[in-house]
Amino acid sequence: MRMSRILFVPLVALLTWLMAGTPVQAQTLEMNMTIDEVELAVAPDLKYKVFAFNGQVPGPLIHAREGDDLVINVKNNTSLSHTIHWHGFHQTNSWRMDGVPDITQPGIKPGETFTYKFKADRPGTLWYHCHVNVNEHVGIRGMWGPAIIDPANPTDLEKKVNREVLMMFSTWESANAEKYGTGSTPYDVEDYFSVNGRSFPYTQPIRLKTGDVVRVRVFGAGGAIHSMHIHGHDWTVTHKDGLPLASPYMSETVLFGPGERYDLIYNANHKEGRFIFHDHVDKHVTARGKHPGGPITVQEYEGTPMDDWYVWKNKDFDPDFFYTESMKKGYGLFEQPKLRGTKPATQERGHRSNAG
Ligand SMILES: [Cu+2]
Structure with missing residues (x-):
């Protein structure tokens, strides 16, 4: 008995030391995104028609750790095609997930869903944005959001x-x-x-x-x-x-x-x-x-x-306008309800006349 106790203490110390250097187990994060047509109040005298990820501009926060696997289902609820480019990710062994229309995939058509699967193969301040008609969709329609990948070894x-x-x-x-x-x-x-x-x-x-x-x-x-x-x-x-x-x-x-x-x-x-x-x-x-x-x-x-x-x-x-609260919530996709736009009243009429 005495002998085993003598061995037990250093063994626990050794295990604790080993665990401290062990990388955190990578996980698979599955997320759902939509692209919606909403009106954004940019300023008191400017309402703007945007394509909004999960109805908001900027899009929801994607927060993961270096090495995590990301599975992101994207449903296009708008009237035009889009893709999502995951800016900064290397797409190691997943180049078809790079989100460039007519180069790595066809555009995601209105009503379609596309699932992106790739690894967070690089840490840092990354982001995502549409890659269809980027001058308009990214330039003036709000199709972008943050993707923060925490490094395994921060300074x-x-x-x-x-x-x-x-x-x-x-x-x-x-x-x-x-x-x-x-x-x-x-x-x-x-x-x-x-x-x-x-x-x-x-x-x-x-x-x-x-x-x-x-x-x-x-x-x-x-x-x-x-x-x-x-x-x-x-x-x-x-x-x-x-x-x-x-x-x-x-x-x-x-x-x-x-x-x-x-x-x-x-x-x-x-x-x-x-x-x-x-x-x-x-x-x-x-x-x-x-x-x-x-x-x-x-x-x-x-x-x-x-x-x-x-x-x-x-x-x-x-308090979450700059994602300060969302960044404390751990890993996954986090929405910021106050960054949402509103459904335009005219859209309902437009859809009805199209159907008729
Ligand atoms: Cu687009």
């Missing part, structure tokens, strides 16, 4: 992050808001600019606590170049397109174009305050030619006294 800095902020940037053309199948050519005029599909004042604040370690992930989801500038803070640029930089560097402005992503980590080190965070491409802070509009947000520190003159004094706060 010490990444482990400190306790608040995630996902920001997807795009532009809009009021002249083409009403009619599917039009717009986003070099001859069209972009006159609204947005983060997560909304132009100020329909954007939301980022609420912070002193001591938070924040990771902002910016995505160039649309066709424009953005230059996001944060007031009052400096961040460390840790990743480009979800890939770790050999030499992370510090800055307070980040320039990115279509398709690009950057991970930016910073400390919320003020006791209180409100610090704006905005696009420094000057015309991007307008809407229909008037200031202020576009991708503007404010970092609001908890406990900061409210002022009567504060522009967002009575803001109806959505």
Whole structure:
């Protein structure tokens, strides 16, 4: 008996040590997505016809771990064909799942369902978007969403992050808001600019606590170049397109174009305050030619006294506008109901006349 107890203690210690180095078991995550025609309130004076993943713009969060298998059923409820490209995934041994029409698959026709099966074979800030008529569907119809793949071996800095902020940037053309199948050519005029599909004042604040370690992930989801500038803070640029930089560097402005992503980590080190965070491409802070509009947000520190003159004094706060709450929920697909559009009243009539 005594001998076995002497052996038992070091054995448990050895097993614990071995387990700590064991990679987490990969899992299969099955998800259901739809593509719907809805109207999105981009700004107080702009309702826009979009193709929306699960009815929302941006689309729902896909969150998985490096090595997980993803099975994603996509049902097309719209009047045009689409595919989904999983941007950043390598599609190792699954090239037919790359989502490019007429290259890897036929377009998913109206009413059809297609199942994508592939491995999260690369970690990082990835995303998904339609690959049919990308100038229109991605450029001005909101067909994009975030896919965050947690790395098996995060850095010490990444482990400190306790608040995630996902920001997807795009532009809009009021002249083409009403009619599917039009717009986003070099001859069209972009006159609204947005983060997560909304132009100020329909954007939301980022609420912070002193001591938070924040990771902002910016995505160039649309066709424009953005230059996001944060007031009052400096961040460390840790990743480009979800890939770790050999030499992370510090800055307070980040320039990115279509398709690009950057991970930016910073400390919320003020006791209180409100610090704006905005696009420094000057015309991007307008809407229909008037200031202020576009991708503007404010970092609001908890406990900061409210002022009567504060522009967002009575803001109806959505804590998940930047996916901050969804990123805490584990792995799978997570919807953000407040990012949904509404079914247009005219669609019902249109369908009836088509049927008749
Ligand atoms: Cu499409």
